[in-house]
Amino acid sequence: MASPVASQFLNSSSFSNVLNEIDTFIFDADGVLWLGESVMPGSPALVDYLLSKNKTVIVLTNNATKSRAVYSEKLAKLGYNKMINKDSIVNPAAVVADTLDRAGLGGDKKVYLIGTQGIKDELDDLGIEYFGDGPDPVENHHDGSTAFIYDIELEEQHADVGAVVVGYERHFNYIKLMKAANYLQNEKCLYIATNEDETCPGPDPNTVIPDAGPIVAAVNVASGREPIVVGKPNTPAFEYICRRWTIDPQRTMMVGDRTNTDVKFGRDHGLKTCLVLSGCHQVEDILDHHENERHDMVPDFYAENLGSLVPTEVAVPKIAKLDAEIARKISLVEIDDSYLPQPNRFVYY
Numbered sequence: 001m002a003s004p005v006a007s008q009f010l011n012s013s014s015f016s017n018v019l020n021e022i023d024t025f026i027f028d029a030d031g032v033l034w035l036g037e038s039v040m041p042g043s044p045a046l047v048d049y050l051l052s053k054n055k056t057v058i059v060l061t062n063n064a065t066k067s068r069a070v071y072s073e074k075l076a077k078l079g080y081n082k083m084i085n086k087d088s089i090v091n092p093a094a095v096v097a098d099t100l101d102r103a104g105l106g107g108d109k110k111v112y113l114i115g116t117q118g119i120k121d122e123l124d125d126l127g128i129e130y131f132g133d134g135p136d137p138v139e140n141h142h143d144g145s146t147a148f149i150y151d152i153e154l155e156e157q158h159a160d161v162g163a164v165v166v167g168y169e170r171h172f173n174y175i176k177l178m179k180a181a182n183y184l185q186n187e188k189c190l191y192i193a194t195n196e197d198e199t200c201p202g203p204d205p206n207t208v209i210p211d212a213g214p215i216v217a218a219v220n221v222a223s224g225r226e227p228i229v230v231g232k233p234n235t236p237a238f239e240y241i242c243r244r245w246t247i248d249p250q251r252t253m254m255v256g257d258r259t260n261t262d263v264k265f266g267r268d269h270g271l272k273t274c275l276v277l278s279g280c281h282q283v284e285d286i287l288d289h290h291e292n293e294r295h296d297m298v299p300d301f302y303a304e305n306l307g308s309l310v311p312t313e314v315a316v317p318k319i320a321k322l323d324a325e326i327a328r329k330i331s332l333v334e335i336d337d338s339y340l341p342q343p344n345r346f347v348y349y
Protein backbone atom coordinates (compact mmCIF):
# COMPACT_ATOMS: atom_id res chain seq x y z
CA MET A 1 0.00 0.00 0.00
CA ALA A 2 1.30 3.44 -0.92
CA SER A 3 2.51 5.56 1.98
CA PRO A 4 1.41 9.20 2.43
CA VAL A 5 3.39 11.81 0.50
CA ALA A 6 3.34 15.59 0.53
CA SER A 7 3.20 16.69 -3.09
CA GLN A 8 5.85 19.28 -3.98
CA PHE A 9 5.37 21.92 -6.63
CA LEU A 10 7.98 21.84 -9.36
CA ASN A 11 9.17 24.71 -11.50
CA SER A 12 12.29 25.05 -13.61
CA SER A 13 14.39 25.88 -10.55
CA SER A 14 13.24 23.06 -8.24
CA PHE A 15 13.19 20.61 -11.14
CA SER A 16 16.93 21.02 -11.62
CA ASN A 17 17.45 19.48 -8.16
CA VAL A 18 15.09 16.58 -8.90
CA LEU A 19 16.76 15.98 -12.24
CA ASN A 20 19.90 14.64 -10.57
CA GLU A 21 17.87 11.88 -8.93
CA ILE A 22 16.10 10.67 -12.07
CA ASP A 23 17.52 8.66 -14.98
CA THR A 24 14.30 7.72 -16.80
CA PHE A 25 11.18 9.74 -17.53
CA ILE A 26 7.94 8.01 -18.57
CA PHE A 27 5.48 10.44 -20.13
CA ASP A 28 1.79 9.98 -20.70
CA ALA A 29 0.78 11.41 -24.10
CA ASP A 30 -2.60 13.20 -24.21
CA GLY A 31 -2.66 16.11 -21.80
CA VAL A 32 1.14 15.95 -21.45
CA LEU A 33 2.84 15.78 -24.86
CA TRP A 34 -0.18 16.71 -26.94
CA LEU A 35 -3.80 17.79 -26.59
CA GLY A 36 -5.80 15.96 -29.22
CA GLU A 37 -4.05 16.85 -32.46
CA SER A 38 -2.13 19.86 -31.10
CA VAL A 39 1.32 19.89 -29.55
CA MET A 40 1.54 20.91 -25.89
CA PRO A 41 3.67 24.07 -26.13
CA GLY A 42 6.96 23.71 -24.29
CA SER A 43 6.85 19.90 -24.06
CA PRO A 44 9.17 19.28 -27.06
CA ALA A 45 11.69 21.66 -25.47
CA LEU A 46 11.67 19.70 -22.21
CA VAL A 47 12.10 16.39 -24.04
CA ASP A 48 15.05 17.91 -25.96
CA TYR A 49 16.55 19.11 -22.69
CA LEU A 50 16.20 15.70 -20.99
CA LEU A 51 17.76 13.93 -23.97
CA SER A 52 20.64 16.42 -23.90
CA LYS A 53 21.20 15.36 -20.29
CA ASN A 54 21.30 11.69 -21.39
CA LYS A 55 18.01 10.84 -19.71
CA THR A 56 15.92 7.96 -21.03
CA VAL A 57 12.52 9.07 -22.33
CA ILE A 58 9.60 6.63 -22.67
CA VAL A 59 6.08 7.48 -23.85
CA LEU A 60 3.33 5.39 -22.21
CA THR A 61 -0.23 5.93 -23.47
CA ASN A 62 -3.44 4.04 -22.66
CA ASN A 63 -4.76 4.50 -26.18
CA ALA A 64 -4.80 1.27 -28.19
CA THR A 65 -6.62 2.59 -31.24
CA LYS A 66 -3.38 3.30 -33.08
CA SER A 67 -0.10 1.45 -33.31
CA ARG A 68 3.24 2.68 -31.96
CA ALA A 69 4.32 3.42 -35.53
CA VAL A 70 1.39 5.81 -35.99
CA TYR A 71 2.10 7.55 -32.67
CA SER A 72 5.74 7.86 -33.65
CA GLU A 73 4.69 9.70 -36.82
CA LYS A 74 2.43 11.95 -34.76
CA LEU A 75 5.25 12.89 -32.39
CA ALA A 76 7.52 13.72 -35.31
CA LYS A 77 4.78 15.81 -36.92
CA LEU A 78 4.31 17.74 -33.67
CA GLY A 79 8.00 18.62 -33.56
CA TYR A 80 9.35 16.12 -31.05
CA ASN A 81 12.96 15.00 -31.16
CA LYS A 82 13.55 12.23 -33.72
CA MET A 83 15.25 10.19 -31.00
CA ILE A 84 11.71 9.55 -29.70
CA ASN A 85 10.47 6.93 -32.12
CA LYS A 86 8.37 3.77 -32.25
CA ASP A 87 10.77 2.00 -29.92
CA SER A 88 10.31 4.74 -27.30
CA ILE A 89 6.54 4.21 -27.16
CA VAL A 90 4.42 1.78 -25.16
CA ASN A 91 0.67 1.38 -25.64
CA PRO A 92 -1.82 -1.36 -24.72
CA ALA A 93 -1.85 -2.67 -28.30
CA ALA A 94 1.88 -3.41 -28.11
CA VAL A 95 1.57 -4.94 -24.64
CA VAL A 96 -1.32 -7.16 -25.78
CA ALA A 97 0.68 -8.44 -28.76
CA ASP A 98 3.75 -9.01 -26.58
CA THR A 99 1.69 -10.84 -23.94
CA LEU A 100 0.23 -13.16 -26.58
CA ASP A 101 3.62 -13.72 -28.17
CA ARG A 102 5.23 -14.64 -24.88
CA ALA A 103 2.29 -16.95 -24.10
CA GLY A 104 3.30 -18.85 -27.21
CA LEU A 105 0.19 -18.01 -29.17
CA GLY A 106 0.60 -18.84 -32.81
CA GLY A 107 0.65 -21.94 -34.93
CA ASP A 108 -2.92 -23.18 -35.22
CA LYS A 109 -4.23 -20.91 -32.42
CA LYS A 110 -5.99 -17.70 -33.34
CA VAL A 111 -7.10 -14.56 -31.53
CA TYR A 112 -10.74 -13.48 -31.51
CA LEU A 113 -10.40 -9.70 -31.66
CA ILE A 114 -12.83 -7.05 -30.53
CA GLY A 115 -10.59 -4.10 -31.27
CA THR A 116 -9.29 -1.64 -33.81
CA GLN A 117 -6.40 -1.01 -36.17
CA GLY A 118 -3.79 -0.33 -33.50
CA ILE A 119 -4.04 -3.88 -32.15
CA LYS A 120 -4.23 -5.38 -35.64
CA ASP A 121 -0.98 -3.63 -36.63
CA GLU A 122 0.85 -4.86 -33.53
CA LEU A 123 -0.46 -8.43 -33.96
CA ASP A 124 0.57 -8.33 -37.63
CA ASP A 125 4.07 -7.24 -36.56
CA LEU A 126 4.44 -10.41 -34.51
CA GLY A 127 2.70 -12.68 -37.02
CA ILE A 128 -0.21 -13.49 -34.71
CA GLU A 129 -3.36 -14.50 -36.56
CA TYR A 130 -6.67 -12.89 -35.58
CA PHE A 131 -10.27 -12.81 -36.76
CA GLY A 132 -13.63 -11.21 -35.95
CA ASP A 133 -12.64 -7.52 -36.22
CA GLY A 134 -14.85 -5.06 -38.06
CA PRO A 135 -18.59 -5.14 -38.78
CA ASP A 136 -20.62 -8.33 -38.57
CA PRO A 137 -23.16 -9.13 -41.29
CA VAL A 138 -26.49 -8.65 -39.52
CA GLU A 139 -28.53 -7.54 -42.53
CA ASN A 140 -30.36 -10.87 -42.65
CA HIS A 141 -31.58 -10.53 -39.10
CA HIS A 142 -33.80 -7.49 -39.19
CA ASP A 143 -37.13 -9.25 -38.95
CA GLY A 144 -37.48 -8.36 -35.27
CA SER A 145 -37.36 -11.95 -34.04
CA THR A 146 -34.72 -13.29 -31.70
CA ALA A 147 -34.42 -16.55 -33.62
CA PHE A 148 -31.26 -15.30 -35.33
CA ILE A 149 -29.40 -15.77 -32.05
CA TYR A 150 -29.68 -19.52 -32.47
CA ASP A 151 -28.27 -19.32 -35.98
CA ILE A 152 -25.06 -17.48 -35.11
CA GLU A 153 -22.17 -19.69 -36.00
CA LEU A 154 -18.80 -19.46 -34.36
CA GLU A 155 -16.17 -19.12 -37.05
CA GLU A 156 -13.72 -21.28 -35.15
CA GLN A 157 -13.91 -24.27 -32.85
CA HIS A 158 -13.34 -23.32 -29.22
CA ALA A 159 -10.10 -25.29 -29.12
CA ASP A 160 -8.67 -23.26 -32.03
CA VAL A 161 -9.14 -19.89 -30.30
CA GLY A 162 -6.17 -19.28 -28.04
CA ALA A 163 -7.21 -15.83 -26.83
CA VAL A 164 -9.98 -13.28 -26.82
CA VAL A 165 -8.71 -9.68 -26.93
CA VAL A 166 -11.13 -6.87 -26.11
CA GLY A 167 -10.68 -3.13 -26.52
CA TYR A 168 -12.45 -0.14 -28.02
CA GLU A 169 -14.40 -1.26 -31.11
CA ARG A 170 -17.03 0.92 -32.74
CA HIS A 171 -18.57 -2.14 -34.41
CA PHE A 172 -19.19 -3.86 -31.08
CA ASN A 173 -22.55 -5.66 -31.15
CA TYR A 174 -24.51 -8.60 -29.78
CA ILE A 175 -22.90 -11.08 -32.15
CA LYS A 176 -19.39 -10.12 -31.01
CA LEU A 177 -20.49 -10.37 -27.38
CA MET A 178 -21.96 -13.81 -27.93
CA LYS A 179 -18.90 -15.10 -29.75
CA ALA A 180 -16.47 -13.74 -27.18
CA ALA A 181 -18.48 -15.21 -24.31
CA ASN A 182 -18.58 -18.60 -25.99
CA TYR A 183 -14.89 -18.76 -26.87
CA LEU A 184 -14.11 -17.84 -23.27
CA GLN A 185 -15.97 -20.90 -22.01
CA ASN A 186 -12.74 -22.72 -22.81
CA GLU A 187 -10.69 -22.15 -19.65
CA LYS A 188 -7.45 -22.38 -21.62
CA CYS A 189 -8.49 -19.44 -23.80
CA LEU A 190 -6.66 -16.28 -22.62
CA TYR A 191 -8.76 -13.22 -21.96
CA ILE A 192 -6.94 -9.90 -22.38
CA ALA A 193 -8.33 -6.36 -22.30
CA THR A 194 -6.49 -3.25 -23.45
CA ASN A 195 -7.84 -0.88 -20.80
CA GLU A 196 -10.95 -0.25 -18.73
CA ASP A 197 -11.42 3.50 -19.19
CA GLU A 198 -15.13 4.24 -19.00
CA THR A 199 -15.21 7.10 -21.50
CA CYS A 200 -12.91 8.82 -23.94
CA PRO A 201 -12.38 12.50 -24.72
CA GLY A 202 -14.47 14.38 -27.22
CA PRO A 203 -15.11 17.92 -28.36
CA ASP A 204 -18.35 18.28 -26.38
CA PRO A 205 -17.84 17.74 -22.62
CA ASN A 206 -21.59 17.14 -22.22
CA THR A 207 -21.55 14.11 -24.51
CA VAL A 208 -20.51 10.78 -23.01
CA ILE A 209 -18.33 8.76 -25.38
CA PRO A 210 -17.98 5.16 -24.16
CA ASP A 211 -14.45 3.75 -24.28
CA ALA A 212 -13.25 0.15 -23.91
CA GLY A 213 -14.47 -0.20 -20.29
CA PRO A 214 -18.16 -0.78 -21.02
CA ILE A 215 -17.32 -3.27 -23.78
CA VAL A 216 -14.99 -5.20 -21.47
CA ALA A 217 -17.66 -5.12 -18.74
CA ALA A 218 -20.22 -6.63 -21.13
CA VAL A 219 -17.87 -9.48 -22.05
CA ASN A 220 -17.05 -10.05 -18.37
CA VAL A 221 -20.71 -10.44 -17.44
CA ALA A 222 -21.60 -12.62 -20.41
CA SER A 223 -18.56 -14.90 -20.07
CA GLY A 224 -18.18 -15.01 -16.30
CA ARG A 225 -14.46 -14.31 -16.81
CA GLU A 226 -12.16 -11.49 -15.69
CA PRO A 227 -9.49 -10.27 -18.14
CA ILE A 228 -5.83 -9.46 -17.79
CA VAL A 229 -5.96 -5.67 -18.26
CA VAL A 230 -2.69 -4.40 -19.71
CA GLY A 231 -3.15 -0.60 -19.70
CA LYS A 232 -2.21 1.81 -16.90
CA PRO A 233 -2.38 1.53 -13.92
CA ASN A 234 -1.97 -2.23 -14.28
CA THR A 235 1.26 -4.19 -14.02
CA PRO A 236 1.58 -5.69 -17.55
CA ALA A 237 2.58 -2.27 -18.93
CA PHE A 238 5.21 -1.92 -16.19
CA GLU A 239 6.59 -5.39 -16.85
CA TYR A 240 6.72 -4.64 -20.57
CA ILE A 241 8.82 -1.54 -19.83
CA CYS A 242 11.11 -3.50 -17.52
CA ARG A 243 11.75 -6.07 -20.25
CA ARG A 244 12.75 -3.41 -22.76
CA TRP A 245 14.60 -0.89 -20.67
CA THR A 246 16.90 -1.20 -17.71
CA ILE A 247 15.22 1.01 -15.18
CA ASP A 248 15.73 1.66 -11.51
CA PRO A 249 12.18 2.38 -10.27
CA GLN A 250 13.46 4.76 -7.59
CA ARG A 251 15.29 6.77 -10.28
CA THR A 252 12.34 6.74 -12.69
CA MET A 253 9.60 9.38 -12.85
CA MET A 254 6.10 8.81 -14.26
CA VAL A 255 4.65 12.08 -15.54
CA GLY A 256 0.96 12.28 -16.43
CA ASP A 257 -2.22 14.33 -16.25
CA ARG A 258 -4.40 11.74 -14.50
CA THR A 259 -4.18 10.64 -10.88
CA ASN A 260 -6.10 7.36 -11.27
CA THR A 261 -4.08 6.02 -14.19
CA ASP A 262 -0.70 7.81 -14.45
CA VAL A 263 0.01 8.62 -10.80
CA LYS A 264 -1.45 5.34 -9.56
CA PHE A 265 0.64 3.43 -12.09
CA GLY A 266 3.77 5.13 -10.80
CA ARG A 267 2.91 4.79 -7.11
CA ASP A 268 1.90 1.14 -7.43
CA HIS A 269 5.21 0.27 -9.09
CA GLY A 270 7.61 2.24 -6.89
CA LEU A 271 8.29 5.11 -9.31
CA LYS A 272 8.51 8.81 -8.56
CA THR A 273 5.40 10.57 -9.84
CA CYS A 274 4.57 14.00 -11.20
CA LEU A 275 1.11 15.29 -12.09
CA VAL A 276 1.04 17.99 -14.75
CA LEU A 277 -1.96 20.31 -14.58
CA SER A 278 -2.18 20.72 -18.36
CA GLY A 279 -4.79 18.00 -18.90
CA CYS A 280 -7.39 16.28 -16.77
CA HIS A 281 -6.70 16.38 -13.05
CA GLN A 282 -5.91 19.42 -10.96
CA VAL A 283 -4.67 20.42 -7.49
CA GLU A 284 -8.20 19.92 -6.13
CA ASP A 285 -7.99 16.27 -7.11
CA ILE A 286 -4.71 15.85 -5.22
CA LEU A 287 -6.34 17.42 -2.14
CA ASP A 288 -9.33 15.10 -2.47
CA HIS A 289 -7.08 12.05 -2.57
CA HIS A 290 -5.22 13.32 0.51
CA GLU A 291 -8.48 13.74 2.38
CA ASN A 292 -9.72 10.32 1.36
CA GLU A 293 -6.35 8.71 2.11
CA ARG A 294 -5.99 7.46 -1.46
CA HIS A 295 -2.22 7.79 -1.22
CA ASP A 296 -1.81 5.63 -4.32
CA MET A 297 -3.16 8.55 -6.37
CA VAL A 298 -1.23 11.38 -4.68
CA PRO A 299 1.84 12.40 -6.70
CA ASP A 300 5.26 13.16 -5.28
CA PHE A 301 5.37 16.29 -7.42
CA TYR A 302 3.10 18.47 -9.52
CA ALA A 303 3.80 21.11 -12.15
CA GLU A 304 1.89 23.46 -14.43
CA ASN A 305 3.04 21.67 -17.57
CA LEU A 306 6.23 20.19 -19.02
CA GLY A 307 7.34 23.49 -20.52
CA SER A 308 7.43 25.07 -17.05
CA LEU A 309 10.26 22.67 -16.10
CA VAL A 310 12.66 23.76 -18.82
CA PRO A 311 15.56 25.80 -17.35
CA THR A 312 15.10 29.48 -18.11
CA GLU A 313 18.29 29.82 -20.14
CA VAL A 314 17.16 26.93 -22.35
CA ALA A 315 13.46 27.80 -22.39
CA VAL A 316 13.63 31.30 -23.80
CA PRO A 317 15.14 30.54 -27.19
CA LYS A 318 13.38 27.16 -27.52
CA ILE A 319 9.90 28.44 -26.70
CA ALA A 320 10.38 31.56 -28.79
CA LYS A 321 11.20 29.29 -31.70
CA LEU A 322 8.19 27.09 -30.93
CA ASP A 323 5.84 30.06 -30.65
CA ALA A 324 7.01 31.26 -34.03
CA GLU A 325 6.32 27.81 -35.46
CA ILE A 326 2.84 27.68 -33.90
CA ALA A 327 2.07 31.19 -35.17
CA ARG A 328 3.04 30.05 -38.65
CA LYS A 329 0.73 27.01 -38.43
CA ILE A 330 -2.18 29.08 -37.08
CA SER A 331 -1.89 31.26 -40.13
CA LEU A 332 -2.22 28.15 -42.31
CA VAL A 333 -4.90 26.11 -40.55
CA GLU A 334 -7.73 26.71 -38.18
CA ILE A 335 -6.76 25.29 -34.78
CA ASP A 336 -9.42 23.17 -33.07
CA ASP A 337 -9.66 24.69 -29.58
CA SER A 338 -11.87 21.89 -28.22
CA TYR A 339 -8.78 20.23 -26.85
CA LEU A 340 -7.78 23.15 -24.67
CA PRO A 341 -7.82 22.22 -20.96
CA GLN A 342 -11.15 22.57 -19.25
CA PRO A 343 -11.64 21.96 -15.51
CA ASN A 344 -14.11 19.08 -15.71
CA ARG A 345 -13.28 17.74 -19.11
CA PHE A 346 -13.00 13.99 -19.53
CA VAL A 347 -9.51 13.29 -20.86
CA TYR A 348 -8.48 9.70 -20.65
CA TYR A 349 -5.22 9.31 -22.52
Ligand SMILES: [Mg+2]
Binds near residue numbers: 030279347
Ligand atom coordinates in the same frame (compact mmCIF):
# COMPACT_ATOMS: atom_id res chain seq x y z
MG1 LIG B 1 -3.38 11.76 -20.39
